[in-house]
Amino acid sequence: MPTYPAISPDWPGNLWLHALVIGVFLIAFLMVTVMTYIWIERRGLGRFQARLGPNRAGPLGLLQAFADMIKILTKEDIIPSRADRLLFWLAPVAAFVPVVMVLAVIPLWPGLQLADLNTGVLYILAVSGIGTIGIFLSGYAGNNKYGLIGAMRETAQLMSYELPLMLALLSVVILTGSLSITELVAAQDVPFILVQPLGFVVFFLATLAEINRSPFDLVEADSELASGFNIEYSGMKFALLYVVEYSEAVVASVLVATFFLGGWRGPLLPPVVWLLLKMVLVFFVIIWIRATLPRLRIDQALGFAWKYLLPIALFNLVTTALTAVFLPNLSVWVVAPINILLAAAAMVLGARQFKPGHANYERLEP
Amino acid sequence: MTAEAIAFWVLAALAAASALGVVLTRNIVRMAASLVICFLAIAGLYATLAADFLAAAQVLIYVGAISVLIIMAVMLTREMERGNRPGRFTWPALAAAVLFTGTLVWASLNTDWPLTDAPAPEATVSGLGDLLFKGDSLVLVVEMSALLIIAAIIGAISIARDK
Numbered sequence: 001m002p003t004y005p006a007i008s009p010d011w012p013g014n015l016w017l018h019a020l021v022i023g024v025f026l027i028a029f030l031m032v033t034v035m036t037y038i039w040i041e042r043r044g045l046g047r048f049q050a051r052l053g054p055n056r057a058g059p060l061g062l063l064q065a066f067a068d069m070i071k072i073l074t075k076e077d078i079i080p081s082r083a084d085r086l087l088f089w090l091a092p093v094a095a096f097v098p099v100v101m102v103l104a105v106i107p108l109w110p111g112l113q114l115a116d117l118n119t120g121v122l123y124i125l126a127v128s129g130i131g132t133i134g135i136f137l138s139g140y141a142g143n144n145k146y147g148l149i150g151a152m153r154e155t156a157q158l159m160s161y162e163l164p165l166m167l168a169l170l171s172v173v174i175l176t177g178s179l180s181i182t183e184l185v186a187a188q189d190v191p192f193i194l195v196q197p198l199g200f201v202v203f204f205l206a207t208l209a210e211i212n213r214s215p216f217d218l219v220e221a222d223s224e225l226a227s228g229f230n231i232e233y234s235g236m237k238f239a240l241l242y243v244v245e246y247s248e249a250v251v252a253s254v255l256v257a258t259f260f261l262g263g264w265r266g267p268l269l270p271p272v273v274w275l276l277l278k279m280v281l282v283f284f285v286i287i288w289i290r291a292t293l294p295r296l297r298i299d300q301a302l303g304f305a306w307k308y309l310l311p312i313a314l315f316n317l318v319t320t321a322l323t324a325v326f327l328p329n330l331s332v333w334v335v336a337p338i339n340i341l342l343a344a345a346a347m348v349l350g351a352r353q354f355k356p357g358h359a360n361y362e363r364l365e366p
Numbered sequence: 367m368t369a370e371a372i373a374f375w376v377l378a379a380l381a382a383a384s385a386l387g388v389v390l391t392r393n394i395v396r397m398a399a400s401l402v403i404c405f406l407a408i409a410g411l412y413a414t415l416a417a418d419f420l421a422a423a424q425v426l427i428y429v430g431a432i433s434v435l436i437i438m439a440v441m442l443t444r445e446m447e448r449g450n451r452p453g454r455f456t457w458p459a460l461a462a463a464v465l466f467t468g469t470l471v472w473a474s475l476n477t478d479w480p481l482t483d484a485p486a487p488e489a490t491v492s493g494l495g496d497l498l499f500k501g502d503s504l505v506l507v508v509e510m511s512a513l514l515i516i517a518a519i520i521g522a523i524s525i526a527r528d529k
Contacts, residue, residue, distance in 0.1 A: 084395070084396070087395065087396065087399060117418065118418060118419075118488070118489040118490070118491055119491060122419065122422040122423065123422050125426055125430070126423075126430060127425065129430025129434070130402075130406075130425070130429055130430070132434060133402055133429070133434065133437070136434075137395070137399060140395055151441070152438075155437060155441070156438070159431075162430070162431075179491055
């Protein structure tokens with residue numbers, strides 16, 4: 001089995017050069033992955049819906065993203081007359097920057113990361129929260145009621161799903177014993193999806209909601225809000241918001257792959273290839289869910305977070321903590337089947353208790 | 367000037383400017399955005415002091431949670447477009463603020479701060495964890511604050527519940 005050498009933390013010389021080179025590399029990596037994801041999503045969704053998808057620009061339609069980008073560059077940049085101009089201009093940037101910042105602590109290759117923070121997991125949670133404010137501001141600044149409703153939904157959804165997301169990550173941190181992402185990957189001799197199946201389900205669903213992917217895409221629900229928060233945007237600002245959506249999908253799949261699927265680890269192939277394979281697998285599941293499930297209503301989405309995900313995330317945290325305290329030396333191959341059984345039981349029992357759409361609409365009417 | 371000093375002055379200026387923005391802006395959403403920048407600059411100051419856990423927690427709690435809550439509350443207020451009209455207490459508030467700031471500055475300039483040459487700890491997370499949860503530590507205080515939050519949540523539910 002070939003081993004691949006790790007990159008030293010100040011690889012091409014000194015620390016500043018490292019920051020510059022890796023920073024540029026990360027942004028380029030993000031952009032290329034975003035274009036690939038757009039292609040995968042449009043072609044894949046086409047197949048799911050028994051049509052071809054864009055296939056004219058370049059071989060297999062690979063150049064469609066370039067064609068769209070050139071088209072969008074030539075579009076007029078419209079600012080609504082009653083918009084808040086400063087925030088309207090600032091919002092897409094405020095939404096984009098945090099997404100790039102999350103990538104800084106993810107190891108794409110052993111050692112290939114901008115900084116190996118001791119507080120990596122906490123940093124990721126903290127930084128990804130900033131992006132929401134950007135999305136919210138973009139919904140508000142256009143001075144459009146549909147945009148505002150989308151922004152409201154975004155904040156409500158974020159506040160609800162942040163909690164189960166953190167609790168699910170906390171059980172992973174208990175297993176690792178460290179907040180550093182490097183050690184988190186190093187601890188996964190067995191991918192955490194086997195040891196933490198319930199944590200994986202909760203984290204994956206909460207991430208779907210945080211990045212506003214179907215069935216939680218209420219923020220831009222096309223059929224009711226006519227694309228929601230980005231409704232007033234056009235030209236390059238719209239393109240940036242579009243890129244933000246796919247960057248969030250990239251970052252979400254990187255996070256799922258790193259936290260639960262073993263990150264860059266895997267036999268034979270080079271580390272970064274393994275990571276990319278896992279990312280694309282996760283993204284394919286995301287598209288699959290989008291093509292399969294109808295959109296939730298806002299009360300259903302919030303109820304799902306508070307009444308279903310939060311209890312099973314707490315249950316998972318308690319069982320993980322008990323195992324870590326009382327049976328720390330138990331073999332993984334004993335823990336994994338027990339945890340999978342517990343996860344199945346918790347999900348089925350939780351689903352029995354939870355009824356979507358149980359809000360008292362009649363009683364709210366005047 | 368060292369890199370730390372440059373970072374400190376840039377972040378301090380940003381924090382002060384955005385704090386002024388919070389007070390002086392009329393538009394309440396811009397105020398919230400300015401508050402976010404202020405919180406981020408303070409997190410940056412913590413990071414320059416090698417308090418990495420505190421910096422991340424500051425961003426997580428103040429930017430990710432409290433600012434979003436503030437924005438949520440702003441969305442529920444009426445007359446958001448016309449902005450926030452000045453209240454009757456402009457001058458008393460200014461006097462109180464000047465007095466408070468003056469006291470703080472005077473006190474911190476005239477205190478004999480203990481200095482140390484010890485290098486900053488490499489990782490603060492495990493030290494904080496030991497301090498909060500290990501043996502005869504602050505664990506009682508932590509549990510008490512959890513109890514306090516539970517009481518607050520139950521109170522909020524009992525107020526908000528439809529009768």
